[in-house]
Amino acid sequence: MSEQLTTTEIPTPLPKTRPNTRLWKLWLYLSEQLGKERNTEWAVVMSTATVVGLGAGLGAVVFRVLIETMQKVAFDGGAHVFGFLGDYFFFFVPSLGGVIVGLLVYFFAREAKGHGVPEVMEAVALKGGRIRPRVAVIKSLASSVCIGSGGSVGREGPIVQIGSALGSTIGQWLHMSPERIRSLVACGAAGGISATFNAPIGGSIFALEVILGEIHASYFGAVVMSAVIADVVAQAFEGSVRAFPVPAYDLVSPWELILYTILGVLAAVTSILYAKLIYRMEDVFDGWKRFPEYLKPAVGGLVLGVIGIVCVQGGYTFMRDGRAIPGVFGVGYELVGPALLGNLAVGTALALLALKLIATAFTLGSGGSGGVFAPSLFVGSMLGMVFGHVAHSAFPDITAPQGAYALVGMAAVFAGAAHAPATAILILFEMTGDYGIILPLMFATVISMIISRAIEPESIYTLKLTRRGVKLHRKREVDLLEGITVAEVMTQDFDTVPYTMSLDALVEEFERTHHHGFTVIDEDGCLYGIVALGDLEEAMLSGPLAGRTVADIATTSDVIVAHANDTIASALWDMSTHRVGRLPVVERRNIRRLVGVLRRKDIIRAYEHAIARRTETSHRLKTLREAHGEQVRVLEVDIPRSHTFAGQPVCNIASDLPTDCILVYVRRGKQVIIPHGNTMLHAGDHLVMLSSIDCSAEVIDTLAAP
Numbered sequence: 001m002s003e004q005l006t007t008t009e010i011p012t013p014l015p016k017t018r019p020n021t022r023l024w025k026l027w028l029y030l031s032e033q034l035g036k037e038r039n040t041e042w043a044v045v046m047s048t049a050t051v052v053g054l055g056a057g058l059g060a061v062v063f064r065v066l067i068e069t070m071q072k073v074a075f076d077g078g079a080h081v082f083g084f085l086g087d088y089f090f091f092f093v094p095s096l097g098g099v100i101v102g103l104l105v106y107f108f109a110r111e112a113k114g115h116g117v118p119e120v121m122e123a124v125a126l127k128g129g130r131i132r133p134r135v136a137v138i139k140s141l142a143s144s145v146c147i148g149s150g151g152s153v154g155r156e157g158p159i160v161q162i163g164s165a166l167g168s169t170i171g172q173w174l175h176m177s178p179e180r181i182r183s184l185v186a187c188g189a190a191g192g193i194s195a196t197f198n199a200p201i202g203g204s205i206f207a208l209e210v211i212l213g214e215i216h217a218s219y220f221g222a223v224v225m226s227a228v229i230a231d232v233v234a235q236a237f238e239g240s241v242r243a244f245p246v247p248a249y250d251l252v253s254p255w256e257l258i259l260y261t262i263l264g265v266l267a268a269v270t271s272i273l274y275a276k277l278i279y280r281m282e283d284v285f286d287g288w289k290r291f292p293e294y295l296k297p298a299v300g301g302l303v304l305g306v307i308g309i310v311c312v313q314g315g316y317t318f319m320r321d322g323r324a325i326p327g328v329f330g331v332g333y334e335l336v337g338p339a340l341l342g343n344l345a346v347g348t349a350l351a352l353l354a355l356k357l358i359a360t361a362f363t364l365g366s367g368g369s370g371g372v373f374a375p376s377l378f379v380g381s382m383l384g385m386v387f388g389h390v391a392h393s394a395f396p397d398i399t400a401p402q403g404a405y406a407l408v409g410m411a412a413v414f415a416g417a418a419h420a421p422a423t424a425i426l427i428l429f430e431m432t433g434d435y436g437i438i439l440p441l442m443f444a445t446v447i448s449m450i451i452s453r454a455i456e457p458e459s460i461y462t463l464k465l466t467r468r469g470v471k472l473h474r475k476r477e478v479d480l481l482e483g484i485t486v487a488e489v490m491t492q493d494f495d496t497v498p499y500t501m502s503l504d505a506l507v508e509e510f511e512r513t514h515h516h517g518f519t520v521i522d523e524d525g526c527l528y529g530i531v532a533l534g535d536l537e538e539a540m541l542s543g544p545l546a547g548r549t550v551a552d553i554a555t556t557s558d559v560i561v562a563h564a565n566d567t568i569a570s571a572l573w574d575m576s577t578h579r580v581g582r583l584p585v586v587e588r589r590n591i592r593r594l595v596g597v598l599r600r601k602d603i604i605r606a607y608e609h610a611i612a613r614r615t616e617t618s619h620r621l622k623t624l625r626e627a628h629g630e631q632v633r634v635l636e637v638d639i640p641r642s643h644t645f646a647g648q649p650v651c652n653i654a655s656d657l658p659t660d661c662i663l664v665y666v667r668r669g670k671q672v673i674i675p676h677g678n679t680m681l682h683a684g685d686h687l688v689m690l691s692s693i694d695c696s697a698e699v700i701d702t703l704a705a706p
């Protein structure tokens with residue numbers, strides 16, 4: 001009976017022909033591979049990246065529909081309601097839109113204010129990629145109203161924030177690690193840019209270069225997958241249509257590179273002016289302490305309305321549905337196309353350049369919602385066209401048409417503002433598909449970025465965070481061993497040999513201790529040199545040891561040493577570079593005065609210390625974030641020379657700081673120190689702290705007071 005039961009439980013064999021098919025074998029292989037843990041993780045990453053790409057592509061399409069709907073409501077409805085005012089109805093439309101934007105942002109999601117990308121960067125750097133799900137909804141509504149009612153902002157920043165919020169939400173729902181959530185945030189950003197410009201390569205590089213701050217292999221596959229899927233979705237709904245027409249241009253003469261160099265310099269200056277104007281206007285509106293926050297975008301809208309009327313009266317307009325719209329209203333791509341084709345008058349381009357800068361500054365500075373990407377392209381195209389007209393008029397035989405300079409100007413101004421040359425080059429190259437323009441494009445773009453970074457180290461994105469006290473160090477991880485000094489782990493009780501010791505005695509010492517080398521000292525106990533086991537072996541091969549001393553074989557010149565306040569990372573570099581197993585530690589003022597020895601096992605102990613400190617700091621950060629949620633702020637302050645904290649250990653200052661405040665790390669020159677209770681603070685130390693918003697002012701006052 002038992003044999004019959006066992007027999008009946010065996011599955012019925014499959015038909016003989018099925019396992020022999022190639023498709024069935026492929027399926028068995030894939031099932032086996034996906035069953036492995038490593039490949040299962042890979043499948044999860046790529047599948048979630050695909051979902052984020054689908055969502056980002058659909059989000060971009062829906063967002064464009066929202067903008068078009070708001071434009072019809074604002075301008076068709078506005079013309080109907082304020083028709084008796086004629087073209088002066090443009091004065092009221094942006095202001096009414098500003099009221100709606102202010103209410104949405106103020107009461108529902110403060111992160112939706114401004115251009116969006118810095119908020120995503122902050123979430124990636126400080127919050128493990130966590131973005132509130134509601135941000136995508138509020139950002140969509142606020143930005144579509146702002147752009148639709150004439151706000152001089154771009155749609156790329158909002159689409160990036162919408163896609164990133166989607167990626168973050170999916171990662172949080174699936175309880176993924178912070179590293180995976182960051183990856184999905186980058187996927188959402190890449191999908192948004194890809195769907196906007198029909199440029200998946202440029203979108204991928206934007207996510208890696210701007211959002212993550214690094215082009216890293218572990219993110220690349222998922223980001224590219226998301227960008228491609230988003231582009232396919234956008235094309236399915238809207239076709240393979242570029243944001244604006246881009247004709248083919250070539251480098252006519254190598255001498256043109258001189259002109260493109262000048263254009264790169266002008267683009268750098270313009271990009272810096274662009275960023276400074278926006279944040280200067282933001283300071284002006286932030287200074288209105290008693291004015292309701294949610295009404296400030298309406299005031300910016302009134303100024304924008306005045307600029308709109310100036311545009312209409314000056315003829316700086318474009319046609320939409322048979323109606324003349326001020327040229328600075330909205331995204332502005334309607335006029336970028338004519339600039340690239342060389343169909344704009346030079347005076348018109350120059351006027352639009354100045355008016356667009358002012359309009360964007362007031363829109364964003366007052367609290368409007370939208371991106372800075374599109375305005376930078378608009379400004380760059382106008383700058384390039386004006387410069388190209390002058391260059392072509394002066395040197396018609398060796399220069400391309402003015403549209404070529406407009407194209408290069410777009411990339412150069414954006415690269416100067418965002419410090420993202422790879423993104424600028426690749427997006428414009430994808431849009432042209434023509435290698436002929438790539439040389440001047442790369443040349444001017446890199447020049448603009450170098451000059452703008454030399455003048456202003458912060459990009460238009462990171463500058464916003466820096467003004468909040470958030471300083472992003474664009475490095476994937478701080479080296480753990482950068483936070484441990486040699487003095488913390490060096491051995492102070494160590495074996496030495498005198499330089500007068502005989503080599504026979506040295507042989508016995510090596511056999512007794514099993515060391516591979518000794519520090520050699522003189523009669524005063526100071527550093528004389530180093531003797532290694534290899535030195536002794538060479539001496540044995542060269543002749544008898546009798547009558548010879550350590551001084552005969554020791555290395556006394558160019559001895560590699562460490563100092564007590566060096567980092568373990570730098571000491572380890574010296575040890576690996578010079579292939580030595582130990583370093584004498586000497587005083588910095590007296591390089592012959594021995595204070596210790598750093599050995600390989602001391603390096604291992606240092607790493608254990610660093611891991612323990614990072615774990616402790618991470619736990620404290622997590623506790624603070626759980627207690628205060630989004631109400632956490634990063635502070636960066638320097639200790640003044642006259643401050644009482646200078647010369648004090650961290651344990652002594654703890655009682656002077658609020659309880660909801662954590663000292664994350666100390667930057668001293670190029671050294672990064674993960675602090676502990678005995679870490680001494682020096683005048684000029686740069687402290688990076690995490691505190692609740694409620695006590696951040698108290699922390700700043702405590703550290704600013706003498």
